[in-house]
Amino acid sequence: MSGDAVLSARHLTRHYQVKGGTFSKPATVKALNEASFELYPGQTLAVVGESGCGKSTLARVLTMIEPPTSGELTIGGHHVSLKEGQRPPAELRREVQIIFQNPYGSLNPRKTVATMLEEPLRLNRREMSATERREKALEMIAKVGLRPEHADRYPHMFSGGQRQRIAIARALMLNPRILVLDEPVSALDLSIQAQVLNLLADLQDEFGLAYVFISHDLSVVRRIADDVIVMYFGQPVETGPAEEVFTTPRHPYTQALFSATPVADPNRQRERVKLKGEPPSPLSPPPGCPFAPRCHLATDECTQIDPPLETVVDGVEVACIHVDQATAQHAVAEAR
């Protein structure tokens, strides 16, 4: 990795208090537990996992929409220390921008494209004149592959792919260094998905952006990610360089997730690592390793210890006490 990390997270944790109702006691939901990673300019970190695994909570913490309950977040060398309900300083907010999954819901239907793109400038670059803002908006419209005449149209006049381009343009107006992409292509059709992924790759090259790419689509992640974090039930279970994690998944959950993903090759025969049941309820977490109730390798020990992430090989960290056994089984299954 080159240069200094543009963002670093140390043991980021976010808990929510759930109020008790008439029939239920108050509880704490551990939406995000002990996430640590570093993000470098021009690199893509992918966060994968199923719904409820804390992917979007991580996105909210990274974009400073919510403060972490504990842990440290450093953006561009500045330490972010936030209290509940406090607004982060403007210069930090500019550095991190977010793009949401649904381009139909994230654009204001009553504003034209140009107005939406100029708005961040109007708020953050007070010194800019209206003509300068307009120029900058048109420049960005061209960069994301739209035409100048699109500037004065409203969101409903665009297709899903074009709307996602508008959302990307809006996020880039303040020249951020980090872009958090929360399932940016999952609402798009296959033929459009490829266009948007190529655009994201081009923009990353041009501006040296660091991406946090949140997705459940493993074929997309494999293609664009440099590093991967696999999350389950709020905590990272496996992290490492994408190529290494994809060729040799070591955590039983990673293996199950990869083998459950359908592959577009009808000739492929393979054995599924089958997963029993469904993810546990966050209100009543299981004792020990949260994956133990669904894991085929689980032993009594697993229900007692919640394993921390430990380095297995260079750069790859796995949170499982049976990691050697799981890796060996995967090697056998692959060889077959």
Place this chain on the structure above:
Amino acid sequence: MALLDIEGLSVRFQTSSGLFAAVEDVDIRVDRGEVWSIVGESGSGKSVSMLATMGLLPWTAQVTADRMEFDGRDLQQLSARERRRIVGGEMSMIFQEPMTSLNPCFTVGTQIDEMIKQHKGGNRKERHERALDLLAQVGIPDPARRIKAYPHQLSGGMSQRVMIAMAISCDPRLLIADEPTTALDVTIQAQILELLLKLQEETGMALILITHDMGVVAETARNVIVQYAGRQVEKQAVKSLFASPRHPYTEALLSALPERASGQDRLPTIPGVVPGQHDRPTGCLFNPRCQYVTEHCREVAPVASPGDPARTLCHYPLGSPGDATTPDDVSPGDLPPAPSDSDASQSEVRP
């Protein structure tokens, strides 16, 4: 005789700006025990054609077909009452959003019971037992407790299992699954697809799976229909479709899959977007996005050549017709080369 036999199905909607053809000239022939898949992007008319088959479209839709038969009975001639007897009973459907397809006001048991009562009858005790059986059959743990649950108490995967239990409650001979796993996580998706295939194998019913996910197609279906902008562009056995697509759209769609493009710097894309109601091109509907387009494509709408088993809707189909297999064939090798001189001569003039 095929179980479901549809020829020339068209669905038009009356809109403020004139008639809009959501589905045009679609043929579907499904035999007992077959697993078909209809694949296409949004707006390709894959759901609408199946809703038309089920008779679930609103009155604004004009459904026409040259032939529309289920098990030898002409669906267009049946009275509404007779048709209702088939729909939900012999021909059943599950939908994309399990959470919104169930009625939030009634327990799961009541809703399954209603299906059985309508189509099969029987007294309350028998129906209750049948509902418990069904819940066990679709893999819901502790059916006796779950049968009293309301939909909001179930997860997405569990709700979809309940939907499947309802759909198979009257031993359908055809099950249509409209994007049954799109709203679910991959590990749950794998469970649901496995369940559908297991039920299909056990009961011998025919299964039509509507999806946009090529991975799901590859892993579940035996035969596949590709739709684009309301048109059926080709149909083939799954293996030969992935090995040698006949329509340029299918080829482009397959190469846009991220997993097929490993090693390439950029993903191959299909330029432009699916045409909507107001920007339908003349000639072939795919021509503005096609890499092989000619002047002929822009002017004349293609028709499928009768000698082509894949019924490719293209002036210049890719590969040779012998590569394509129809579902009825045992293996690709068994097919005699179709007489299509016109295809061969035209493919030479492809730019």
